[in-house]
Every structure is written in structure tokens, then in C-alpha cells.
Amino acid sequence: MDGRLAGKAAVITGAGSGIGRATALRFAAEGAALVLGDLRPERSARTVADIRAQGGDAVAVDGDVAEDAYVRELIGAAVERHGRLDILHNNAAFSISGRVGDITDEDWRTQQRVVLDSVFYGIRAALPHMIGQGGGSIVTTASGAGIGGEYGLGAYAAHKAAVINLTQTVAMEYAEEGIRCNAVTPGPTATEPMLRWLADMPGGAEEFGRSALLRRMSTPDEVAAVIAWLASDDAALVSGVVVQANYRVASRRPE
Incomplete structure (x- = not known):
């Protein structure tokens, strides 16, 4: 790694597993000092331990992102x-999961509280500190479901669509304060929950991966690489952008 996040302080939510964990490990390898959050302390503790074992700087402050106070x-822990x-x-x-009429x-x-409200709370809490120091980078994990909908995920898709709009609005409103705000829409990603869900589907992960642009599943590390780029100064000219990372091109009713 080239240390492009050296000297930077970062907060990551949902850092105990999947894309969040992979991003935490990538950020640490790039030199960032981390404050990590997760709903399950045992998961964030494992991520922190792995980062420290590699000589990185990380602590966990766990709680429910659906709560503004947390x-x-x-x-505040990162700033302190x-x-x-x-x-x-x-x-x-x-x-x-569930069709709209059954939600x-x-x-x-x-x-709504976990998918959308948590993003609003995080951005709102971060803005005064970033404005005061002259800038910062906000990157949110959105979803292709928020661009074109997703069968059986109407609520999730609607809230992710709102996340994308919020991302673009923040980018416009705070550009003059040096704040960049972007989102990533990962395609089908081989996280543990996704792989468990796909295990019972016809064709499994291999068949599901064919619905992505690159005709395969993404790995959490690959998504983390995109997030690290957006967070870094290498993407200094990029704001208000939704990066479609191996975007899923087909959403259909499950067989």
C-alpha cells in the first residue's frame, strides 16, 4: 500500500464484517487511524485486533446507528x-425481504432508521468538524437497488434511493467548504450473509453473479478498494458521484 490515507482520521460504521470490515482493513493498510462502530462488539473487536496486529491504529465504539446519540x-470519539x-x-x-404490499x-x-436515518445522522454529525478543519471526505455504501429497484426489497430500495439523493445534495451544498460526498453501489458481493442466502437459491453464487456487469460476484476487498480511492486525495476532483462497482444489471423475480 502507498499510505495515501496516512495522517487521516476515519470513522466506519458496520465495520465488524463484510464490506465494512474489508474497508477498515484497507484504510488501516493505507495509514488511516480508525474509530470503528458495529452493533455487535465481538465483531468490531476482531477487526480492531486484526488491525493492531498489523501495527495499525484502531478503536471500537459500538452501538446502534439508528440512534442519533450513538x-x-x-x-465525537474520533475528534477527541x-x-x-x-x-x-x-x-x-x-x-x-417482502413485496411492497406485505411490508x-x-x-x-x-x-428506514438503519439504512437512511443513520447516514443522515452520520453526515450531520460530521459536517461541523469537517467544515471547521477545511474539508473532508464522506463515502456511503448505497445499492443498485436504489437506482433501479429490486424485487422483494421495496423498503430497502426506497431508502437507498434516498441515500443517493442525500449524497448528491450534500456534495452540492458543502463543496465550498471543501467537503466531498460520494456513494458506491456494490454489485453482488461475496459477504458471509449473501453467500448463506445464495446457498439455497438455484445456481447459487455463481448464477447470481452472472447478473452483475462483470458476470461474477465481487469480493469485499474489491469494493473496499473503490471506497478507499474515493476517500483519498486521489479522488480530489470527485464529488456527488455514485460509483457503480460491478453494478447488477438485472433484477428479476426469484425462481
Whole structure:
């Protein structure tokens, strides 16, 4: 690694597994000092331990990103520990399957709080610190479902669409303060939950991967590489962009 995040302080939510964990490891390898959040302390503790074993700087402040008070605490921990916040990666999310007519009020609101509200809370908490220091980079894990919809994921898709719009609005509103705001829409990615879900589907991961632009599943490390680029000064001219990383080109009703 070339150390392009050296001297930068970063916060990552959902850092205990999948894309969040891969991004935390990549950021650390690139030289960033990290404050990591996850709903399950045992998962973030493993990520922190792995980073420290490689000589990196990481601590965990765990909690529920659906709670504004916790997100403020997480952001505050980075500022208190490092005196600044250079990068915020909003990654935490989850989905509940079901056609639109079957979505309950509770399922709709629960997904909204985790998928959309958490991103708003994180950005809102980060902005004053980034403005005060003259800039920063915000990168959010969005979804192709937020661009073209997804069968059986109506609530999740709607909230991810709102995340994309919020990303573009923040990029416009805070450009003069030196803040860049971007999103990534990962295609089918070989995370543990995804692979477990696909294990029971006809054709499994190989067949599902063919729906992606590159006709294969992405790995969490590959997605993390895109996020690290967006977070770094190598992407200094990039803001308000939704990077379609091996975007899924077909969304169809499951067989």
C-alpha cells in the first residue's frame, strides 16, 4: 500500500464484517487511524485486533446507528482521539425481504432508521468538524437497488434511493467548504450473509453473479478498494458521484 490515507482520521460504521470490515482493513493498510462502530462488539473487536496486529491504529465504539446519540458519540470519539475527522464511511445497513404490499409499518420504519436515518445522522454529525478543519471526505455504501429497484426489497430500495439523493445534495451544498460526498453501489458481493442466502437459491453464487456487469460476484476487498480511492486525495476532483462497482444489471423475480 502507498499510505495515501496516512495522517487521516476515519470513522466506519458496520465495520465488524463484510464490506465494512474489508474497508477498515484497507484504510488501516493505507495509514488511516480508525474509530470503528458495529452493533455487535465481538465483531468490531476482531477487526480492531486484526488491525493492531498489523501495527495499525484502531478503536471500537459500538452501538446502534439508528440512534442519533450513538452516532454523535462515534463521531465525537474520533475528534477527541485524533483532533479531527477526515473520512466518514457510512456502511451499516440491513434489509428485510417482502413485496411492497406485505411490508409492515414496523419493517418499513426499522429499515428506514438503519439504512437512511443513520447516514443522515452520520453526515450531520460530521459536517461541523469537517467544515471547521477545511474539508473532508464522506463515502456511503448505497445499492443498485436504489437506482433501479429490486424485487422483494421495496423498503430497502426506497431508502437507498434516498441515500443517493442525500449524497448528491450534500456534495452540492458543502463543496465550498471543501467537503466531498460520494456513494458506491456494490454489485453482488461475496459477504458471509449473501453467500448463506445464495446457498439455497438455484445456481447459487455463481448464477447470481452472472447478473452483475462483470458476470461474477465481487469480493469485499474489491469494493473496499473503490471506497478507499474515493476517500483519498486521489479522488480530489470527485464529488456527488455514485460509483457503480460491478453494478447488477438485472433484477428479476426469484425462481
